[in-house]
Structure formats: structure tokens, C-alpha cells
Amino acid sequence: MTALELQGQAAKAAARKLAIAGSADKNRALLAIADALEDRQEEILAANAQDCENAKKNGISPSLLDRLTLNPARIRAMADGVREVAALADPVGTVTEMVTRPNGLMIGKKTVPLGVIGIIYEARPNVTVDAAALCLKAGNAVILRGGKEAFQSNNTLTNIMRETLQQCTVYADAVQLVQSTERESATELMQLTGYLDVLIPRGGKGLIESVSRNAKVPVIVTGWGNCHVYIDDTADLQMGANIIENAKCSRPSVCNAAETLLVARSVAKNFLPLAKAQLDTYSCEIRGCSETCSILPDAIPATDEDWDTEYGNYTLAVKVVSGLDEALEHIAAHSSGHSECIVTESYANAQRFLNEVDSAAVYVNASTRFTDGGEFGLGAEIGISTQKLHARGPMGLEELTSYKYLIYGAGQIR
Numbered sequence: 001m002t003a004l005e006l007q008g009q010a011a012k013a014a015a016r017k018l019a020i021a022g023s024a025d026k027n028r029a030l031l032a033i034a035d036a037l038e039d040r041q042e043e044i045l046a047a048n049a050q051d052c053e054n055a056k057k058n059g060i061s062p063s064l065l066d067r068l069t070l071n072p073a074r075i076r077a078m079a080d081g082v083r084e085v086a087a088l089a090d091p092v093g094t095v096t097e098m099v100t101r102p103n104g105l106m107i108g109k110k111t112v113p114l115g116v117i118g119i120i121y122e123a124r125p126n127v128t129v130d131a132a133a134l135c136l137k138a139g140n141a142v143i144l145r146g147g148k149e150a151f152q153s154n155n156t157l158t159n160i161m162r163e164t165l166q167q168c169t170v171y172a173d174a175v176q177l178v179q180s181t182e183r184e185s186a187t188e189l190m191q192l193t194g195y196l197d198v199l200i201p202r203g204g205k206g207l208i209e210s211v212s213r214n215a216k217v218p219v220i221v222t223g224w225g226n227c228h229v230y231i232d233d234t235a236d237l238q239m240g241a242n243i244i245e246n247a248k249c250s251r252p253s254v255c256n257a258a259e260t261l262l263v264a265r266s267v268a269k270n271f272l273p274l275a276k277a278q279l280d281t282y283s284c285e286i287r288g289c290s291e292t293c294s295i296l297p298d299a300i301p302a303t304d305e306d307w308d309t310e311y312g313n314y315t316l317a318v319k320v321v322s323g324l325d326e327a328l329e330h331i332a333a334h335s336s337g338h339s340e341c342i343v344t345e346s347y348a349n350a351q352r353f354l355n356e357v358d359s360a361a362v363y364v365n366a367s368t369r370f371t372d373g374g375e376f377g378l379g380a381e382i383g384i385s386t387q388k389l390h391a392r393g394p395m396g397l398e399e400l401t402s403y404k405y406l407i408y409g410a411g412q413i414r
Contacts, residue, residue, distance in 0.1 A: 008195025011116045014171035015141035019113045023090040029168040030086035034079040036164045047156040055149045063253035063312040067123040081380040082133045091397045092139045106408040111401045113139035115197035120145045122203035125153040130380040132175045138400035141174040148181035190215040202383045222383030225255035225338030227368045230327040232344035233264035240343040241275045246367040249282040256371040260317045262327045268320045284314040291320035307334045337386040339368040360393040
């Protein structure tokens with residue numbers, strides 16, 4: 001057996017035991033993990049510093065470096081996130097829809113863990129902890145495969161969690177990290193049939209496409225976001241400027257950041273200079289259509305590729321549209337299905353936007369940056385699904401479970 005198959009075998013065994021673990025045992029382990037992360041902060045920061053130094057030498061982009069970098073506040077946030085997961089209701093073991101059939105059979109549905117979850121992700125060490133905590137609380141084992149740029153950080157975090165689980169007499173093999181960062185290990189994980197019950201990729205468009213193309217195990221697509229903000233002809237323009245500033249610039253490297261701004265032609269001449277003044281404080285580059293460039297002479301002419309690009313940095317595609325109909329058409333053609341926003345004072349336009357935009361999260365007069373498990377009250381998230389089967393939008397604990405039917409009989413035969 002390969003090293004990864006051995007990890008899969010161990011994860012499968014741990015998942016069977018974890019599936020019947022009580023809430024108290026899981027919560028005790030999670031709280032201990034949170035304390036250990038804070039107690040061993042210096043160890044984590046030293047490993048992360050090594051990753052960041054190597055990443056800089058390899059020319060990592062500023063946005064990816066931001067995702068990679070840990071500091072005391074981010075470690076504290078990770079620990080608090082684990083505590084929040086511990087405080088959430090256990091999604092496993094709930095029996096619903098118990099009915100009695102005419103033949104006397106009693107049939108109900110019980111929530112159960114998915115089993116063994118594989119996660120492939122890039123650059124963000126906090127995913128290591130968030131994913132492990134959510135999987136543990138939902139009774140799942142997890143095999144993590146991070147990027148090479150974060151290996152030291154991920155390995156240290158995983159070792160801390162495994163050691164803590166061992167001390168809590170919870171199955172350490174429920175959390176494992178793939179030790180190889182070569183491309184072949186990612187491909188092997190995508191094809192680890194017999195061990196993985198589901199694979200969740202978290203990363204950019206290239207990673208998502210690679211997993212979708214190569215995986216032989218079930219996949220829940222999460223990650224890349226080409227998110228839009230549309231400024232309607234009835235919009236409060238200052239509100240719109242504030243929303244696009246936040247949606248684009250508060251943290252441009254994340255998937256819920258806006259990448260495209262659409263502006264109704266009737267307000268473009270007033271709105272674009274207002275928005276640009278706020279975006280300029282971040283040195284945000286604007287790539288605009290011809291009308292945008294005529295209003296903002298220093299904008300860079302956009303290409304067709306810009307409308308489909310997740311920049312992950314301080315770059316924003318801007319297009320002037322005739323109105324709501326054209327905005328809806330543009331979003332339908334170019335959205336990744338993540339998050340879209342309309343800024344409007346028109347109830348009718350707001351309702352059309354909510355009804356006609358086919359994305360996981362659709363906003364009226366609020367930043368797309370709220371698409372997040374914590375902001376939605378779900379606790380930490382395993383990812384944001386942009387597909388429609390099994391889960392859509394921020395995936396919390398409930399989305400990491402399935403169900404089975406329980407049937408009670410008294411000798412019935414068919």
C-alpha cells in the first residue's frame with residue numbers, strides 16, 4: 001500500500017469510532033485543541049515564519065502571502081473558532097420524520113457523519129484548523145492536503161491537534177496531513193476510492209478545475225469567486241461606494257471579495273469618480289470598458305478575459321451597463337455562482353435581482369464579504385459551495401452530515 005492508502009485506512013478506522021463518539025467527548029477534545037493552539041503559539045509562529053520566508057524567495061504574490069501569514073491575532077482567532085464549533089449543537093444523531101406505515105413499520109431518518117473527508121487547499125493555514133474542528137464535531141475523519149508553501153505551518157498545526165486528541169483519548173488518526181506536497185499526492189488523494197467519502201477543494205479556479213477533472217471520488221466544489229456588485233440607477237451612490245470599497249478592498253485575497261463592478265449608465269458619470277476616490281486609497285487598479293475609461297481616463301482598458309478573472313488583489317473590473325437587464329445578463333454569463341450584490345432603492349429591482357441571480361448568496365445593499373460561515377451564524381466553515389447538490393453556500397456542521405433510514409418492524413415481510 002502507498003503512504004496515502006495507509007493514511008486512508010487509518011482514517012477509515014478512526015471515522016467508524018468517531019461516528020459513535022458522544023458530544024461531550026468531542027467537545028472536550030475541541031476545547032483542548034483550542035487551548036493547545038494558544039499555549040504553543042510560538043511554535044506555530046516559528047513554523048509559519050519559515051514558510052513565509054521560503055514563499056518570499058519563491059516570489060509568492062502579496063495576496064497569497066497575506067493568506068499564508070499567521071500572527072498572534074490570527075492564531076487567537078483560530079482558537080476562538082474551534083471554541084465556537086465546540087459550542088454549536090451536535091448535528092449527529094438527530095432522528096427526524098419518524099412515521100408509521102400502514103403495515104406497521106416505523107421509519108425515521110437519522111443524521112450521520114459523511115465518513116472520511118479529504119480537503120485540498122492552498123496557502124491558508126487557518127483552513128487546517130477550521131476544517132479539522134468542523135469535521136471532528138460532525139463525527140468525520142479528515143485527510144488534509146495543503147500547499148507546499150504552507151507545509152511547515154500545516155504540519156505543526158496538525159501535530160498539535162493529533163497530540164491533543166491522543167491526550168483526550170480521541171482517535172488521533174481522525175486528523176491527518178498528507179506529507180507529500182508533490183502534485184502526484186494531490187492526484188492520488190483525488191482518486192482515493194475506498195477510503196474517501198467526499199473530497200472538498202478550497203482554492204482558486206485552477207485547483208477547482210483540476211479536482212473536477214481528475215477526481216474519482218465525490219467532490220463538493222467550493223472556492224473561487226468572481227463576485228459582482230451592481231450599482232442600480234436608483235442606488236444611494238455613497239452607499240454604493242462604501243459597499244464596493246469594502247467588498248473589493250477589505251481583504252481582496254478571499255473568495256467573497258468583489259471582482260467586477262457593474263454600473264447603470266444613468267449614474268455612471270456621478271458614481272465612478274466617487275467610487276474611484278475611495279478605491280484610490282488602496283491603489284486599486286481599475287480595468288474598465290470603453291465607457292468607464294472615458295469617465296476615468298487613467299483606467300486600463302479591459303479585455304474579455306477580465307470579466308472572468310478572480311484577481312485576488314487590488315484589481316477591479318468595471319463595466320457600464322444599460323440597466324438591470326444587462327447587469328443580469330452579464331452576471332449570468334460570467335459569475336462563478338458565489339456571491340452577487342445589487343445596490344438599489346427600488347424594491348422591484350431588488351426582488352428581480354434576488355429572484356433571477358443564480359448564485360449561492362445574493363445581496364441587496366450589503367457587501368459580498370458577508371458570505372462566511374461565521375457571519376451567517378454557522379460557526380467556522382469548511383468552504384463555500386458554488387454547486388447545487390448536497391450543499392450550497394457556506395458549509396457548516398449540518399452540511400458535513402448525511403442521513404440513514406432507521407426501520408423498526410415486528411416481523412413484517414413483503
